[in-house]
Amino acid sequence: MASKPRTLYEKIWDEHVVERSDANDDGGTCLIYIDRHLVHEVTSPQAFEALRVSGRTVRRPDLTLAVPDHNLPTTARLDSAGKRLPIADAESAAQLAALETNAPAFGIRYIGATDAEQGIVHVVGPEQGFSLPGATIVCGDSHTSCHGGLGALAFGIGTSEVEHVLATQTLLLTPSKTMEVRVTGDLGPGITPKDLVLHIIGVIGTAGGTGHVIEFRGKVFEEMSIEGRLTVCNMSIEGGARAGLVAADETTFAYLKGRPLAPKGDDWDKAVAWWKSLATDPGAKFDKSVVIDAADVQPTVTWGTSPEDTVAIGGVVPDPASFADPSKQDAARKSLDYMGLIPGQRMDEVEVQNVFIGSCTNSRIEDLRAAAKVLQGRTKAPSVKWAIVVPGSGLVKAQAEAEGLDKIFIAAGLEWREPGCSACLGMNPDKVPPGERCASTSNRNFVGRQGPGARTHLVSPAMAAAAAVMGRLTDVRELT
């Protein structure tokens, strides 16, 4: 057993097994220890309520961090006198109030709506050094896969599991299969991690990773920044995978060192030594392997209502009849109907009325810098009615302001907002109007995701900025 080469995923898994249901069976249900639990307002109220009803407590409040993000309006949170402004939507206000009460009641550290560190859970975790390589990280949100960019085994859970983790600090899980996505070669100039991950999902499909944990491998990832890796892993769930991973390396250690909640002193040294030992062994076998040539990746956009509906910006809307699978033909027809697109239409002629730069996929400082670089000295097209930039956290916001990025956005006619999930899923007031199109840096182009009837095109931050300038989906390379 000790000599069998293992993958990164298998090493993290083995390290966290509390008990196996059957000692002889590697594939059976295991009780897995959870190192870090992020909690937000939408998927936690019923879990806390269940604890209360059954008189249970939180086993390890010190491994838990709560922060509101989904429902918070992204408009000013304080009035000019520094008093908290009320939240107009009564249901949102009730959910937010529940978290604000539940966290301290159960002894959990809470970053509140008006704290400088508030932000989207998946931005806050890495930024605070709460999320660490080799850790098992869960949150009641499917994009928890994001934290895999640090080499953590991170995945989304449902509310019953939130309750299970709160009460026991463990989960009952069956091991996933392993999948390698190996990217060979280099990305072309101006091609971003978002383009790469959209391209990968286009290749493997939304069910391509089902039952698997993907490890992203190859020079491209080794050379990629942590923020880029977070973007890629964030969207591994859109490829059906339970989680995505990039092995931690010197880039990871440099990113984490000195973060407020990261290990310090002797613990740090021990941690780095252990993190280094987790890399996939030479000769370890993956259950599934996909090889992608980086040279094939173009600035990528989506045309349909599934993240797998991707096409290069220079391409055209596909003809549903061109798909081999009849059910995919049917889905494509429905998608095009919803999206108001015609087969053969050029993607770079598709006009957009809205632009959203934000979400846990693309709201970190590098994303905002990339968008600002395109917008510098330019203004949004008059036909673009609504364009907002929503930083992923208060710290990202402060950093962007220190660099003057906010001024570039505002001068270009975009709105500069407070941190949160915003128009990624339109639970707060930020929504795309019915029938209108949005170039969005988020991760889901599902029917109604950004508001009832809204039409979403997933793009990178630079591409979203280019769309804002031109009023249509645009190859950002035309502007640089």
Place this chain on the structure above:
Amino acid sequence: MEPVKLISGKAYPFGRKNVDTDVVIPAHWLKTISRDGLGKGCFEVVRKEPSNVFDDPAYAGAPILIAGDNFGCGSSREHAAWAMLDMGITAVIAPSYSDIFSSNAFKNGILAVALPQAAVDRLMEVAKTDPITIDLEHQTVTTPFQDRFTFELDPFRKHCLLNGLDEVGLTLARQDAIAGYEARASKDLPFLAKGIAAAG
């Protein structure tokens, strides 16, 4: 949780593939702090389509939903399972499920039966006129026409469903094992085990 043994009755012949949880229950229904009442929003988008199965009186109150591949993909929202339960659906039959949905379904006592596409196609036909029976104990799906399909089910999940066991309670009974792990981790992995109160 209520024990699940036999689910028998009408089935919605829905059949669609890649149904994501935004379709099962759109985001604007998630602003609730309770598990009840979500049935009203279940499949809201589909229900806007003329002659959809969910508003067809022929299937009213059906306990079974038949769907296509990759059912429940997308968002991890457990509200999808709560909404289906609230609408009276206690079993789904589909060729495959997203991992998160099958787990959420199980935890709420919804049986997610995976059968090959050909079997699902046949059941779609039957459902238009006749009831379907799922026998959890024997892991079979049968129809009044002598169809008999067997399905796989994790033995642990089967045991919990048959006996209506609550997972949190089961795991809390393993406190000693968890404490044992924590003692080991605080020696071997102190940087993970310490927690943020100590680190901060």
